Amino acid sequence: MSKCKSEYYLIAALVVVVVLGVIGWLASPVDETGRPVLLLPDAKKVEDYRRQARTWADDLRLLDGQLATLLAGNGDLLSQSREGQNAFEDCLAIAKDADVTEAPPALAGLRSMAINTSLAYLEASRSVLLWISAPKQENYDQAILLVQAAREQLYELEASSWIK
Numbered sequence: 029m030s031k032c033k034s035e036y037y038l039i040a041a042l043v044v045v046v047v048l049g050v051i052g053w054l055a056s057p058v059d060e061t062g063r064p065v066l067l068l069p070d071a072k073k074v075e076d077y078r079r080q081a082r083t084w085a086d087d088l089r090l091l092d093g094q095l096a097t098l099l100a101g102n103g104d105l106l107s108q109s110r111e112g113q114n115a116f117e118d119c120l121a122i123a124k125d126a127d128v129t130e131a132p133p134a135l136a137g138l139r140s141m142a143i144n145t146s147l148a149y150l151e152a153s154r155s156v157l158l159w160i161s162a163p164k165q166e167n168y169d170q171a172i173l174l175v176q177a178a179r180e181q182l183y184e185l186e187a188s189s190w191i192k
Contacts, residue, residue: 073132116153148178
């Protein structure tokens with residue numbers, strides 16, 4: 029009887045191992061190629077920060093489009109002012125998030141790029157707001173220059189091997 033009992037325990041243990049393996053396989057995060065990613069604590073921190081930086085880059089790309097639309101000068105002054113203020117506030121939120129989010133030491137360069145890019149867009153959005161409130165040619169030219177400079181930094185951020 030004890031031999032039969034030990035066989036049941038062995039089968040039960042095997043079933044538990046298989047069930048846990050299937051759950052682990054289904055719940056594991058995957059990379060871009062669909063392969064499971066082993067997330068040790070350090071690797072998880074890197075992966076989480078990398079994904080957050082990708083989100084910031086995507087948000088800044090949307091903000092870039094909003095600033096370009098504002099610089100096109102379509103619409104009435106009140107709606108432009110409101111949209112410019114919203115873009116500035118969105119950019120401020122991104123810059124704050126990038127600044128306060130801790131990065132693993134391996135991603136110090138990516139963190140620096142993300143912060144600098146968000147600050148460049150913050151300055152560009154401030155300049156666009158200045159142009160909307162004081163529509164002089166020199167303010168427009170300055171806003172165009174700052175948006176282009178921020179866009180170049182965004183290209184560099186998006187080209188990072190950590191973001192791709």
